Amino acid sequence: MTRAAFRTLFSSLALIAMAGSSRAQIAPAIVRAVGSANELCALAAPQVNVGGASNVGSVAGSTVSIADLSDDQTLSTKATDFDVRFAALCNFDHRVTVSSDRGGLWLQGGSAPPTGFADAVPYQVAFTWADGSQALQADAASEGEVDAALDVNRPAFGDIVLHVHVDQGATNAGSGAPLVAGTYEDILRVTLGAQ
Secondary structure: OOHHHHHHHHHHHHHHHHHHHOOOOOOOOOOOOOOOOOOOEEEOOOEEEEEEEEOEEEEEOOEEEEOOOEOOOOOOEOOEEEEEEEEEEEOOOEEEEEEEOOOOEEEOOOOOOOOOOEOEEOEEEEEEEOOEEEEEEEOOOOOOOEEEEEEEOOOEEEEEEEEEEEOOOOOOOOOOOOEOOOOEEOOEEEEEEOO
């Protein structure tokens, strides 16, 4: 066999060997799992903290009874402080809103008070949530809903904390005005939801 023939034979065998060693590749089967989490906010029942509170008489569920709304000496408003906590979570950008239904503690079922007397008590609510804070002023200037909102641009969980404060002598008829006798009431609402 000549050298040229040997080279041709060797090249042909090499090509046959390479062709025999290559196997057909089958693409792998792929299974893709897809799911989504719904936007959700949850708010637990309120927990009133009476430790460190002042002028709180009793707590029954979500009702806080102020021990003495008026001072026995002046008949004007007595200072009050208490905290309320709500365990909460929201898994998207959201807003927490604190609302007062009446814009202050208003006398139930009363007519216009006599000159010099008050029929409403203003108060403030400072609230914190997700490293932010805001304040609601229920100033008792006129009866009606007021609210304050805090936008949170991330998911968050923990406690929303409300600090409710009534100033000594605060009334809708000026500082130190006596309160008309009767029951004073307001409702605070806490809402978590979309911005």
